[in-house]
Amino acid sequence: MPYEKQLAMKSDMVNRLLEEVLDGAAYDGILGSPDEFEYRNKMEFSFGDEVLDGPLTLGLHKRATTYTVLDADSCRLVHEDIRKIVRATLDYCKENNLPKYNKRIHQGFLRFLLVRRSQTTGELLVYLITSSQMQHDFSAWADRLRKLEISGTFAGIFHAEDDKMADAVNVDVLHTLYGKDYFYEELLGLKFKVTAFSFFQTNTQGAEVLYDAVRRYVTGKIPEGGRFAHEADTVSKVGFEQEDDTVSNVEFAHKIDSVREIWTAKNQLNGAGTDTEISANSLSAGEETDGTTQAPQRDAEAVHAPILYDLYSGTGTIGQMLSPVAGHVYGVELIPEAVKAAEENAALNDITNCTFIAGDVLEKLQEIEEHPDYIILDPPREGVNPRALSQIIEYGVGEMVYISCKASSFKKDMAMLREHGWRVKRWCLVDMFPQTMHVETVVLMTRNT
Template identity: 45%
Template sequence: MKKGTRVEGVVEKLNFPNKGILHIDDRKMTVKHVLPGQKVAVMVTKGGEKRLEGRLLEVLEKSPAETADPCPHFGQCGGCSYQTLPYEEQLKIKAEQVTELLKPVLGEDFPFQGILPSPRPAEYRNKMEFSFGDAVKDGPMTLGLHKRGSFYDIVNVDGCRIVEEDYRKILRAVLEYFTKKQVPFYKKMQKTGILRHLVVRKGWKTGELLLLLVTVPGFHVESDFVEQLLALNLDGTIAGILHGENGGVADVVKCEQTHVLYGKNYFYEELLGLRFRITPFSFFQTNSAGAEVLYQTVREFVGEIEGQTVFDLYSGTGTIAQILAPVAEKVIGVEIVEEAVEAARRNAEENGLSNCMFIAGDVLKVLDTIEEKPEMIVLDPPRDGIHPKALEKILQYGVERIVYISCKPTSLARDLVACLAGGYRVERVMCVDMFPGTANVETVCLLSKLK
């Protein structure tokens, strides 16, 4: 079948993370941004004798499971591909995707214990990184998220449904302010303009808000900007307003210098009775309510650790380490991001935990420098999983139990192959939905050493 051919078909299933499967003339086709049961028109982008790839042109008929679009930006911005499905249907799809990925590794009857829902299916995110730009070339300035499939176009998302109203009010106010002031946004290709990003974070339990405006270096933020934000009628309380300077070329949210315009450069969040200080770039689960479910699950999978030394590898800001510390003899966290390690140390001190130690560095290298030997290991690696050589070192400790927390089941499936070969078996697998409306899901896996 030639490239550019228009074909029609019904989506049969959805593979992780967002690959629809349909058959055209007895050939399997994959296409993104579709849902099971939809009748779609697709343009062939890659043709083969057995497999085809295509690009969605239009949805001809909705899936019988779909409901009305709950968000005015659905289909425009790059996220929330499942948002038109009822939440129970979303959970079902995610659970099926994880089991399909793990069956080839663990067998048909592996101990899968289902999926736990997020306590908040909507308005759950505690962090948003908005970009300044335009929706069309040379159009009016927008502030929001990247348009699906575009590196340049920015969709204004002041009706976004995965954040609370406070985020929407702040987004509107900031865009209105700089539009009136006629301050231009930064254009990546021309390297001209000023405004780059707006980061908004909020504590679920505390209600504290932290705002970070990112511009090119040398821009002066006037005092009335702060005054306008403080005058907003918000449910939460603004703990700090920051101005960051970024002169880099890459379109990433970072700051070479940060100035406090109001308040402080951090806010607090509370999880499972512990209090965490969070800075603009601290890693923290983006769904606080879901994080409590996730960490309760992890604590249950970890089991009895009284008197034991626990390694929390890829520890971030040390959330898991501090949840385990009250019952463990000692917890050692290893994290490559130095800012996260500093935050972990500070949080442990503020929570009165003296048996936590956090080390900054690459797990692969740091493990060679730690004299203590663990009796329990918790792994919470980034999306790409664990470096093969680091995983080899981890397995060589031979601990009785390992708990692996994965935010990408394809990486988990790959790493489990090495774990099984290293003398472990899987005791329990549970999914936790941290990202309603999207294709992402967390998976918690308990492994035990074969006798």
Template identity: 40%
Template sequence: MKKNDEIITTIQDMDFDGYGLSYVDNKMIKVKGVVAGQKAKVKIKRIKNDIAEANLIDIIEKSPLEHDDVCQHFGECGGCTYLNVNYNVQLKIKEGIVKKLLDEAGIDGYEFLGVEGSPNVFAYRNKMEYTFGKDNNGNLKLGLHKKGRFYDIVTTKDCRIVDNDFAKCIDLVLNYAEKYNLPVYNGKTHEGYLRHMVVRKAAKSGELLVNIVTTSQIYHDFLELVEILKRADFEGKLVGILHTINDSLSDAVICEKLIVLYGRDYFIEEILGLKFKISAFSFFQTNSKGAEKLYSIAREFAGDLSQKVVFDLYCGTGTIGIVMAPLAKKVIGIELIKEAVDAARENANLNRINNCVFIPGDVAQKLKEISESPDVVILDPPRPGVNPKAIMDVVNFDPETIVYVSCNPVSLVRDLKMLTQRQYKVEKVKCMDMFPHTYHVECVVLMTNVKNG
């Protein structure tokens, strides 16, 4: 086997990050966009030691796991990997992947509680970032990137993971942009105007925000679009229409200037009876009802918090800390992004919670400056996991309990190994499926201090 070889192989197993695995000539072949049981034609793109990575060319035979009830964009859009797989089977796949990672890391002696399914299997997302583009015929597109293609866009009106209001926004904004022939931003030349549309909608209140993202290269007032959206027959309640100016070269949605065209620049979401003010650029779990389950698991794992001090590390906008606060003596949250800390403080005030302190700064550095000691530490880091220095600082605080909430099982397992080499033992692991039809899964881990056991 060598680079650029085209081979036909049967996918035998699944791995994290959406890879299917097969084995040929004593080598493992990793292929994205496939499921176990499929016979696929693939092209080898690189080989390192006994592992080869390949690109999918075609599916020769379907898997017994597959069904045909998919949206019209499936296979072209890169959004959903497992939409063609029964949901209960998806959960089994994710459960198996996480358990395998834990076993291979040598973590044992714990209770594995499987995976909790999302309350909503479809129309569960409260946020989507859509991109403007043009096809080869010059037709305007507004939707998600094509699978494996950075500059090509699919207009995703039939998307199953958002509700009908998202499709209405696509339709209305696309028709408006076509009417005025507004130029699309070109990521190669960095010329043009229309870049993105971000739609956010609260699951509980139904409040809807629409944000049009452009460059500053031309001036357009969007007054007519505002009236069109205000008259639209949305299922939810339109509370804000925004215009964001973004001249950065990055494809990410970056706010250099925010103009409120109508209403306000935030919506209110409710989690476990608590209200959260979510601004246009605030981080918030994209599956609101799934977040309720996730935080309930974390709260259950934390145990009796009465008269206990809780550290909420990588606290973001303070959701987990605020959920824990009514049951605890005190919550101290630390987050690198100052705007998120400001939002956390505002959300605590919104719920009349006065036993939370939120601190902006690097977790590893700020832990050195805190004189109080925690009884319980909540770790909810970004995908790369916890800074090793921060792990040692947590260990030095000697908390009774650590609850680790992770969006990346690979970095989670790495950090668990480091903690179990000290005085902590993994007691329970439970997965929460926040992202049906994708390969992503959240994990919640309970660890206890056994130094004096």
């Protein structure tokens, strides 16, 4: 199906689903992925067979089946480099008569192949996951991979042993065959350390479109005319097509006239009733060092600048993107490993006004002393815990941005929010997964006073 038709279909589908909770709010269209194909930066492949006791395969599970694995060396959702690695790995395993792992009886050897590729540098991380039920030296496999004619480079190649019964990638023992276990990826001018197992948006360039949409909603930087695109009524293939194009976070900081102007105006319009003082100098200009622009640093005296909550913050990407317009960002995330990564990435980017907290949102909201001026919600597929949502409502902020990977969950949460005076002000869709039915919903909500 042509990509424009995919976007139109997704747009129509979500509009119909959410119609009763939108109240005629302004729809800023669907923002397409810059890449229609080869956009996935990470893929997990399974070893198995297409027919019972058939030849070894390495690929993806057939839809609606548990055991059937189809070869995926021609999958166009991943880069050609990854397809070459899959083919070379399968050939090596066949040549060495290595048996697949049988998850029915939990016996065998070959389990998974995990590949991650940076879309900005082309660096690759490759993990071959087996059980420990037999021993094999995979050095020759690593050498074969390194001789492949690919456009990228290998950051690291590993053999991992996993004896857990779950049909998912885990690591009990790790053998380094080459290199290091991470690379750096860039999003809107910020640098992020990425490992094979860290959470990072699967579509890097699509993530830039998503985060830029969130950033514009938070700061009120909506393109002239009120739409993110003027190409078509509901469809944008490339995202924001106005003079103010997607910018890096450093450039974004410089584009903001003053933190006082943005946040004071938003609080007045939204009736937040906050006495928050905002220093006009709270965002200092970037300094030139060795010909490069350093990330803007906040005035140490700007202690009353806006407080932003980034709830379900993952590795803290959104909070760090918005740090230039916040006095302080509090990110809350359930997974401790993600919080650790968020802290490392904030330090990597010299961001000092973000605090990341590991734990359940409902529990941790009780522990943060500073109440928010603005809230970002990016919950898992099931949406926000109703008790946590009640606590969020009680803060009385004027606006929130909700990012949903499952529109029906947002609809459920919005029904509760509407009972407490919340309405959708603007919204858009971001297509992070071309050639699939999935789409992200980004909603700017305002509270009636």
